[in-house]
Amino acid sequence: MKQVVVMGAGPAAVVTAIILKRMGYEVLVVGKARRTTYLEGASPRVAEGLARVGCRQALALLGARWQRGAAWGGEYREINGEHVIDRRSLDEALLGDLADAGVSFVDARVLSLSWEGEHWQGTAEGDSGESVKFKAGFLVEARGRNAPKYASDIYTGPLSIALIGSFQGRAGGEPRTLTEAFEEGWAWATIDSQGACSLQLIIDHACLDAPLNDLHERLRPHLSLIPQQLGPLLPLGPVMSRGIQPVLRGGLIDRTFLRVGDAAYSCDPLSGHGMYEAISGAFAAAPTINTLLTRPDQEELACRFYRERAQSLFHQRLDMATEFYLGETRWPEQTFWCNRQKTINAVSQGLSAASYAQVVSTPVVEDGLIVEREVLVTMAHPRGVRFVAGVEVVSLLKAIRAEPIEPGVDSLAQRLSVAPKQIAAALAWLQQEPEIVR
Ligand SMILES: Cc1cc2nc3c(=O)[nH]c(=O)nc-3n(C[C@H](O)[C@H](O)[C@H](O)COP(=O)(O)OP(=O)(O)OC[C@H]3O[C@@H](n4cnc5c(N)ncnc54)[C@H](O)[C@@H]3O)c2cc1C
Structure with missing residues (x-):
């Protein structure tokens, strides 16, 4: 099996490496462990992601959530609490989890990379100047926002x-x-x-x-x-x-290379999701790499999945941050505020109303691979929804539309081989999506 080298030593690198190792890959992480530190806030979704991948040392560090208050637009509000973490300690704990998962790690700065026809060749330098050479069949770029660019950026926001x-x-x-x-x-x-x-x-x-x-x-x-x-x-x-700058990088993926975490895209800090995006990006990167390495005939589908996911999430975060900026109206003439109140509705750019509430065939993750399946695209879920309460939502919609009178819950449950309460939950979800015609 081809060796995968992951470059970086933050959450994106560690989580990608651990998942790939569990999939059976030989993985080497070459990264410069963080030396400087500051505090960052983490939502419960970061904790969920770490728990899902089994990063026990990192999870133990999160501790209880701190109270959180915000004075914005002239009003004060108490909002959901957040975990507060020292980033160097978190990254050290993640490297501990990496070791526990049996992944080899070299603490070194990557200096050069070249494609040698059949594999990547890289050189790195350790703290005491020792040179490290590595070879990779697949290379993961997870060196954060300062990772080298190999293509022009697709989008850059205000710095x-x-x-x-x-x-x-x-x-x-x-x-x-x-x-x-x-x-x-x-x-x-x-x-x-x-x-x-x-x-x-x-x-x-x-x-x-x-x-x-x-x-x-x-x-x-x-x-x-x-x-x-x-x-x-x-x-x-x-x-x-x-x-800090919202950036969507070009050259996200090809047959032997993929960018993940901040190396793929970084968000405006006001949408506060950097660590979560890095972890969830790793969950998408691993099945994509697995598909590229085991089903080369599915290369186009895997690359499409990875690119579309990154672009869609990046634009969602961008819109979310802009909404927050628009919520503050006291200084519209100030450079900071007027530069950041402009980019609303990046998500819906290019999507007409007719693009919503449609069943489309799209790449999704299934059993550690990227496969093509039907999903329902709605305004609230532009990337599509496949399951609600464990029910395949497209099958449910088709079953309803096939009958002149809407079938009852029990009959739908029988037809789709799920429990009636799952059907009831999925129907309740469909009711809330205004643009769906049943
Ligand atoms: C000031 C600031 C505040 C932030 N606050 C928050 C917050 O409150 N909440 C939140 O969720 N996010 C926050 N973020 C964003 C968050 O830090 C990132 O989104 C997240 O760390 C991305 O993880 P990553 O693994 O992709 O990259 P990083 O965590 O940046 O990891 C990249 C790794 O690559 C290593 N590396 C770099 N160059 C090389 C090289 N040449 N060779 C080998 N290794 C290398 C680095 O040492 C580092 O270990 C903040 C960011 C900044 C700048």
């Missing part, structure tokens, strides 16, 4: 800069996170019960007009909720900066 500062604030409260819009951008703060705070200010790159510490200090007074809740802030170290 934001996160200014990340650590502080000592007021101790004694419940751990919580706060999001707040301000004139030059928005802020995400965390404070634990000891008063340790992290404060990220996300601003337009054009605002980067002073040394980072000075800029952070100058912008902090523009916030109102966060300073009230965090108390006086004592800096604990220099402010760091990170670039």
